[in-house]
Amino acid sequence: MKCGEYELITGYVFINVEKGRTLDVVTKVANIKGVKMACVITGTFDIVATFEVKDVNDVGEMVARGIDSVDGVSLTQTAICVKCCSK
Numbered sequence: 241m242k243c244g245e246y247e248l249i250t251g252y253v254f255i256n257v258e259k260g261r262t263l264d265v266v267t268k269v270a271n272i273k274g275v276k277m278a279c280v281i282t283g284t285f286d287i288v289a290t291f292e293v294k295d296v297n298d299v300g301e302m303v304a305r306g307i308d309s310v311d312g313v314s315l316t317q318t319a320i321c322v323k324c325c326s327k
Contacts (some may be wrong), residue, residue: 243325248292249299251320253307254285261312262286269313272306274298285317296320 253275257265262280266287270278278289289307293299303318 242327243323248294249296249320250290250292250324251299251318253289253291253303254317254319255287255289255307255313256315257286257312258314265310265312268310269307272302272310274302274306 255265255269266278266280269275269287269289272289274291274293276290276292278287280286281288291299291302293302299318299320303316307313307316
C-alpha cells in the first residue's frame, strides 16, 4: 500500500440539487475547472464531484464561483483529503 502526500489538493464536493435537475447539474459540474469527475449518487446527496487543484484558494474558487453558481444547486459540502493511500 502506498500512502503519502501529493502535490495537488484532492477532495470531494457533495451536492444537493433542486428536484428534477440532477442530470442537468451533473453535466455542468463535470465541466468545471478542477473537477476530475462528477457522479450522480444515492443517499443524502444527489451528486459527488471529485476534484484536484493546486492551491486551497482554488478549492474556494471552484466551489463558490463554479459549483455554487450552477443553476439548480441548492447545497454543497466540501471534504478535503488530508492523507490518501492506494494499492
